[in-house]
Structures are given as C-alpha cells and as structure tokens.
Amino acid sequence: MIRYLYADELRSEPQLQHSMFLDRADQFKTRLGWDVSVDKFGYERDQYDGQNPLYVIYQKPDGSHGGSMRLLPTTGRTMVNDYFLDILGGGEVRSPAIWECTRFCLSRDAEPRTAAALMLAGGEVMENFGVKHFVGVFDARMVRIYRMIGASPEVLGRSGSGKDEISVGLWSFTESSREKVSRKAGITPTLSRLWFERAFGSEPQKLAQSA
Numbered sequence: 704m705i706r707y708l709y710a711d712e713l714r715s716e717p718q719l720q721h722s723m724f725l726d727r728a729d730q731f732k733t734r735l736g737w738d739v740s741v742d743k744f745g746y747e748r749d750q751y752d753g754q755n756p757l758y759v760i761y762q763k764p765d766g767s768h769g770g771s772m773r774l775l776p777t778t779g780r781t782m783v784n785d786y787f788l789d790i791l792g793g794g795e796v797r798s799p800a801i802w803e804c805t806r807f808c809l810s811r812d813a814e815p816r817t818a819a820a821l822m823l824a825g826g827e828v829m830e831n832f833g834v835k836h837f838v839g840v841f842d843a844r845m846v847r848i849y850r851m852i853g854a855s856p857e858v859l860g861r862s863g864s865g866k867d868e869i870s871v872g873l874w875s876f877t878e879s880s881r882e883k884v885s886r887k888a889g890i891t892p893t894l895s896r897l898w899f900e901r902a903f904g905s906e907p908q909k910l911a912q913s914a
Contacts, residue, residue: 705824705895706760707902710752719760722768724748726810735842751775751782751805759824761817763810770809770817774828777801777838783871787840790860790871800835802828804874807845819852819888826876826884827899837874843867853883 706719713720724746731737731747739747754775761769775781777796781803784795796803804825809817828834839856841849843866849855856872863869885892 704762705820705898706758706762707824707828707899708758708760710755710758713758718766719762719768722810723758723760723771723808726768726771727806727808729811730808731806751780754779757828759821759828761813761820761824763814768810769813770821771806772804772808772821772825773806774825774837775803775805777803781805781838783838783840787869787871790840790862790869792860796838800833801873802834802837804837804839807839807841816888816890818848819854819884820890822852822854823881823884823888823890823895824899825874826881827895829876831899831903835875838871839874840869840871842869846870852887854880 706716708716708719713723724744728739728741728745728747731739732741740749741747751773757774758771759774760771763769776799777784778799781796782805783791783803784797788795807818807821825837829837838859841856846855854874856874859871859873861868861870881892885895
C-alpha cells in the first residue's frame, strides 16, 4: 500500500523509517556509488530531509519500505536550485505549482509494480494540491524505468554522457498518464484515491498551505 508521511510524522512509524533510510543508503551509496553521507545507523539522509518533506512510500505487507520518493515545494530550498543550475543554464525552478521530487528509491526486493505505484501516488499529490509539475534530477539508469512505466519526463537539460549522464526532468500528470501508470501498477484509481484520502481526508490542506 501507499503511505503519505511528512518527516515529522515518520518517527511514529519506526519500522518504515528505519527500512527506508537503510534502503536509501543501499541504493545510493552501495549500489550506485554516489557521494552521499551515511550515518552511524547506516542511514542515508541529507539536509533536505530536515525541511519536513512529504515522503510517498510504498509499504510492503510486512510493514517495511519497498520504495519511496521525497517531495518539496520549489518555493523553498531544493536540490535542483542548489546544485544543478548549470544543467538548466543558470535559471532557477521556483513556482508554487512545481514541486521537486528527489531520492526515488526502490528496495532490493521491491515488487515489479513499485515504481509505477509511486508514480501513481505522485499523480494524486499533483491533482489534489494544485501541483502542475514535478521537477527532478535523474541518472541514465532511470530513463528505461520511466519509459517502461509510462511516466517519461520532459528533459530540461543534460550533463555528461553514457551511464554518467545526469538530467533534469519535468513531469506532468494527465488522465492518459494515470491510465497507463495505473495499469502498470495493478492499482485501480479508486484504490489509489482511497490511500490518499486515508492520509489527508477528502479535502487536503496541509501540503497546499506549506507551499
């Protein structure tokens, strides 16, 4: 199932929190070899986790983390504006209608549908909080994954080549996108909406106000 939790709510879900940050360390540090910090608990966390982001998490039946992504409004500090302006030619991405999506992570034993389920959940956030686009930085390996689940972004800029290529992308979410991603995830739009409403109710306000 999909969970929507702010950083200040994550502590109430210790198993989910523990497994998510361990999986992030495993993916970004161990498997991909990124220059990220891992603390004494084996967690991968950065400064943006301290800004009370919204985590969209695929929770496995045993209660642990299967996959996740992190959302922050571009009206505040974001990774793309702090570190990747060169890819954008120096222009910032800053708008109440654009949110940054980072730390897209899948556990080693994630179900094949996990990535699509996260994208479907991202669509719920966009639709219900007036977010028109997600912006994010992604590496070459993600191109195939996005294409496979029917959620390829508009590429705003690239740097590097081959497996070392880094891109900044802009995602939108249309009804056609919802249908494709829903089929790939094996999750009906009705169930997707139910999970969202369990977190925020039928008239969500908190995320919109924080923008």
